[in-house]
Amino acid sequence: ISINQIEETNRLFISPVMLSVVVEHIFLLVLVTLISVLQNAFFATKVEREGKEHHANTSAFERVSCANRNCMDSYPTFLAVLWCAGLCLNQAPAAFSGLIYLVARQKYFVGYMGQTSQSTPGYVFGKRVLSFLFLMCIVGIFNLLLVRYFGNDFKDTVETITTAASALLLIP
Template sequence: MDHEVLGSIVLLAIVSLLSVLQNAFFANKVEHESKHQNGKNFPRTASSAFDRVFTANQNCRDAYPTFLVVLWCAGLLCSQAASAFAGLMYLFVRQKYFVGYLGERTQSTPGYIFGKRIILFLFLMSVAGILNYYLILIFGSDFEVHIKTITNIISPLLLIP
């Protein structure tokens, strides 16, 4: 693979691999809770702790494909650094959501809302990259430098709760 191409996607690949590790951690937590709540000789009964872990894991898995698509689109079409930063923030927020869901369900709400904001940011970055491509194609105007500057300035604002 071309070294220049590889350099432009390495941060996205790192964030993707970290998200895979996080998914494995969540799945391990579900398995652990399932084994902890159910003895070998007893029939499986639903427990609130297992239900919370399973539901939190399922919710994270449901949002995972959307996260990967907007992460890679934003990184390839707009700004790799800003999208990788947003991706790391999303992983942090998803961890907060998962842990919050294990307590009271109201503790998971801030993580959920924050995660939606990060997904929206990545989506808007992707749309800006697509629009820039068509502006180059139709008008010959390239706004990539301006778009990268704006996204690099806005991305730290994701830290504000």
């Protein structure tokens, strides 16, 4: 096998059309992930700025630093359920829920900078969004198992329900 044959085989497997179809199915998830990266950079900048403006052992620095650590501790869980829900079920409600989670995380971070009790609403709201994304993952995986072993596909019905239910996340 020559190098040209290998390159031709790779071009056949990953055609531009195929690549655009794949990107179309994950575009919203990628967008939410990049926004979350920018938010992480914002949080890190706040911690760095607070450390430079005040001494690193002040209570304000401790609160900002703790809020950043707490947000970073839940970040891998957020990414896992976001992508699992988007890939196994539907990317639109998963991405919408992801944006709502980022708003809740921002509310948590800003609330923690004031007093730790002000961060509770953001924490509870973020926890609810993560639970919804986790439920989407479970339903998506269950539907894939139903298709595989029983031939029943309820994906359209479940997508309709999750799309409508994701709007309910806006209710406090």
